[in-house]
Amino acid sequence: MSATRPRAVIVGAGPVGCLLAVELLRRDFKVEVYEKCTADVVLRQGAGRSFNLTLTHRGFSVLHPRLRDRIYETGTILQQRIVHHRDGTLTHQPYGVSDDHHLLSVPRRELQRNLLAEARASGAEVFFGHACVGADAHRGEAMFVDSNGTVRRATGDILIGCDGANSALRYELSKSGARMQVHQHYISHGHLELTLTAEGSAELATDGMHLWPRTDHFLQAQPNRDGSATTTLFMPVENDRDHLRFRSLTNGRAVREHFAREYPDIAGSLPFAAEEVVRTRPALLKVVDCAPYNYGRAVLVGDSAHTIVPFFGQGINCSFEDADVLCELLDKYLGSGVDRHEAIRAAGAEFSERRVAAGQAISQLSMDNLHELSEHIGDKEFHRRKRLERRLHERHPAEFTQLYQLVAFTRTPYDEIVRRSRIDKLALDALCDVYDPDTEADMIIGSYPEVRRGLSGQDRRQPALALAATALARGEH
Incomplete structure (x- = not known):
């Protein structure tokens, strides 16, 4: 050389x-x-x-x-994520353990x-x-x-x-x-930064990503060291007959009504939203x-x-x-x-x-x-599933790690994570079909390793539910 x-x-x-x-x-x-x-x-x-x-x-x-x-x-x-629901309640979802x-x-x-x-x-x-x-x-x-x-x-x-x-x-x-x-290709959503007042920023917990999920769009606020919060609206751009889009928000009244309806707990802290949305083109993704x-x-x-x-x-x-x-x-x-x-x-x-x-x-x-x-984190079933997943990881850390943790907090290759998470989801879905996650979570957690091993093994033709049933019948929890 x-x-x-x-x-x-x-x-x-x-x-x-x-x-x-x-x-x-x-x-x-x-x-x-x-x-x-x-x-x-x-x-x-x-x-x-x-x-x-x-x-x-x-x-x-x-x-x-x-x-x-x-x-x-x-x-x-x-x-953590801090989810702001339409009714004003908050849900806290830790990013990891x-x-x-x-x-x-x-x-x-x-x-x-x-x-x-x-x-x-x-x-x-x-x-x-x-x-x-x-x-x-x-x-x-x-x-x-x-x-x-x-x-x-x-x-x-x-x-x-x-x-x-x-x-x-x-x-x-x-x-x-x-x-x-x-x-x-361009996706349907664009984004636009909004100005959140100092008073509004001060009311947000500084240790979390704040999210207002609203089915097909969401508002996001990221706290900064100086006490401000970078606030961004993600929403589809083109008009839709049944839903408001960036293109639909053509005047200040429409913007104010949208924010008052969708984000009532923070709308008052976004005093320039009407002007910003009407006058600024959203950035495309x-x-x-x-x-x-x-x-x-x-x-x-x-x-x-x-x-x-x-x-x-x-x-x-x-x-x-x-x-x-x-x-x-x-x-x-x-x-x-x-x-x-x-x-x-x-x-x-x-x-x-x-x-x-x-x-x-x-x-x-x-x-x-x-x-x-935009949708799932506002759903109570989603949060119930995440709580179950966290308990499962605490009990069987070698057999199960939540998808987000694998992506963000390990160096496991992304493509390997996709393959692994598909099997994880299949195993957990099968057990949740057999057991009630609310009242029988311990049975789901105890049965998981065997069902997961079965799905990872050579005989993948056997349906997941059958594998779960086999594990349950053996009573090896």
Whole structure:
């Protein structure tokens, strides 16, 4: 392998691009980062229509402890969901079973500021106002043009796309021979940030994510360290004959009536909602699915490879995990003694093999969670099921862990979680069909391990209910 320092060219100076710069510099890469926006625009990102980012163990485990501590200083620890029902009652749903099971709600601009500062301090060269207009993956080369029309070429041993959902590098690679299957679509929902008064924010518990689920839409409030709360309305955009949508809320009276009816406990603390909803277009949400993530010596990471909806709060966590896996694979192949460029290509290929399925899995989980946030968490049956699941985990932690805990608080691959949770759900559904969860929860919990093992075994043709009945008949609880 060449004695010269390996070089990385990163397209995109968002949080993921900056994190990758930091980690590659720790591995003695020479790193150049190119960003199409100006520095002022990048550092302002997050103002206006943006909700906070939520970091969990999956994302935090990637960060150096010193950097992690700095980010904690800018965020708010959330231990639970706090559900606000139409009748004014509250339901509290812990995110996990220990104090370590929490979210850190971080304003997007604060995360950006910290990671950009760390990348620069670590030695990254960051070029703002440079738009990617061409790429040659086999040479590790990208072309950029600045605001004056000046063209700049950058060449590295590896070319990494971290330039988001509308990735220019992904587009340039697809033009130059990459056989990437790229699918994108907009979902029905959009989102809009609202201004919550200081008095309204002060009335919200600061240790929880506040949610007002209303069947097909919901309001969300994320407490901040300064006592404010980032408040966001998620709602379908287009008109519907039977339901109000963003497009239906065309005047102040309609907005005020909607908020008074749907969110009576907080409507008075949103005095500018009518003006904000009528005058501001909601931000749209889209999904991008891409495969493979690599081509030649180029690799796509984060939203440039997999843009997901925000309803599981895993977008930034999945992207940080991407960065960690890529660096791990670069360590593996660059340390194997093979030609540097061959090692880069091998690392990119294995990265794609490992992360495409994971990206597709968390994308689907995130869409599924929209229904949980807007509808299910307001349902008493849902909360009864969650209480049963928590008891089941306490009794049989090796056999059962709630889906949310697996996603947020472990590094279990997302696609493995999907496979595991399907069997978990099948086993628990079968037992709840046999036993009454209200009066016979102990029987459900005692029978679960055997039913779960049966569903995991070779004979999956046997119906779940039959497996449950077999376990019950044996009386082995």
